[in-house]
Amino acid sequence: MVIKAHIRDVPDFPQSGILFRDITPLLKSPDAFADVIDRFAERYADQEIGAIVGIEARGFLFAAPLALRLGKPFVPGRKEGKLPFRTIKLNYSLEYGQSAVEVHTDAINKGQRVLILDDLLATGGTLAATAKLIEKTGGVVAGVAVVIELADLKGRDVLEGYDVLSLVTY
Numbered sequence: 001m002v003i004k005a006h007i008r009d010v011p012d013f014p015q016s017g018i019l020f021r022d023i024t025p026l027l028k029s030p031d032a033f034a035d036v037i038d039r040f041a042e043r044y045a046d047q048e049i050g051a052i053v054g055i056e057a058r059g060f061l062f063a064a065p066l067a068l069r070l071g072k073p074f075v076p077g078r079k080e081g082k083l084p085f086r087t088i089k090l091n092y093s094l095e096y097g098q099s100a101v102e103v104h105t106d107a108i109n110k111g112q113r114v115l116i117l118d119d120l121l122a123t124g125g126t127l128a129a130t131a132k133l134i135e136k137t138g139g140v141v142a143g144v145a146v147v148i149e150l151a152d153l154k155g156r157d158v159l160e161g162y163d164v165l166s167l168v169t170y
Contacts, residue, residue, distance in 0.1 A: 003032060003035065003039075003073075003147070003168050004168050006023075006032040007025065007026060007031055007168065009022070021170065023061075023148070035166060036062060037066055039062060039167055040062065040117070040165075040167075043145070044070060044145070045070060047115075047143070049114070049142050049143075050073075050109070050113045051075050051108060051112055051139075052067040052072050052073070052115045052117055053077045053103065053116045053117065053130060053134065053136055053161055054067075054074060054117050055118040055130055056077060056078045056079055056082070056120035061119065062147060063118075075103055075108060078101070079100065082101070082102070083104055085105070085106075086105045086106075088102065088103060088105050088137055089101070089106060090129050090133040090136060091129075092129035093124070093125065097131075099125075099126070100129075101130050103133060103134075107137070108138070109139070110138035110139070111138070112140065113141075114140065114141060115142050115144075115145060116130050116141065116143070117145050117146070118146050119147050120147070121144075121155040121159075121166060122153045123153050123154070123158065124158030125155075125158065126154065127144055127146075128159055128164075131144065142160055143163040143164070144163065144164045144165070146164075147168060148168050148169075148170065149168070149169045149170070150170050151169050
């Protein structure tokens with residue numbers, strides 16, 4: 001199946017000059033959605049993965065079913081203040097400001113190999129921060145996987161040293 005055919009271009013969203021890559025048509029198609037999960041599962045089924053971290057919010061849509069398929073724990077990587085238990089946090093810079101990503105303190109075991117999953121790789125800031133957060137917990141980043149990569153924004157450069165998989169590149 002051609003995943004790209006299920007990604008809609010939305011010009012000028014969320015602001016003028018931005019071309020937004022909308023995954024909702026992909027989610028609307030059970031076959032296309034299953035194909036994405038199948039492709040991730042094929043890549044990671046034989047690898048030593050101890051947990052899968054999905055990045056809020058669209059990363060959850062792919063990480064949770066993949067974790068279930070592979071029989072691995074799903075760990076939500078959330079924005080600051082969204083998790084109800086004790087957390088470990090990492091602050092990072094965005095193009096226009098600061099943000100933070102958190103996981104529960106008991107979510108990742110020392111030495112555990114963790115796959116990070118999100119819908120989109122743009123500038124790489126959130127994915128890089130999540131990788132550093134996993135390392136801060138004592139975990140090991142086994143890989144970074146995304147459905148869509150916007151190659152012109154060079155996010156892969158920020159993730160140098162990590163194994164990065166993207167299913168669709170623009």
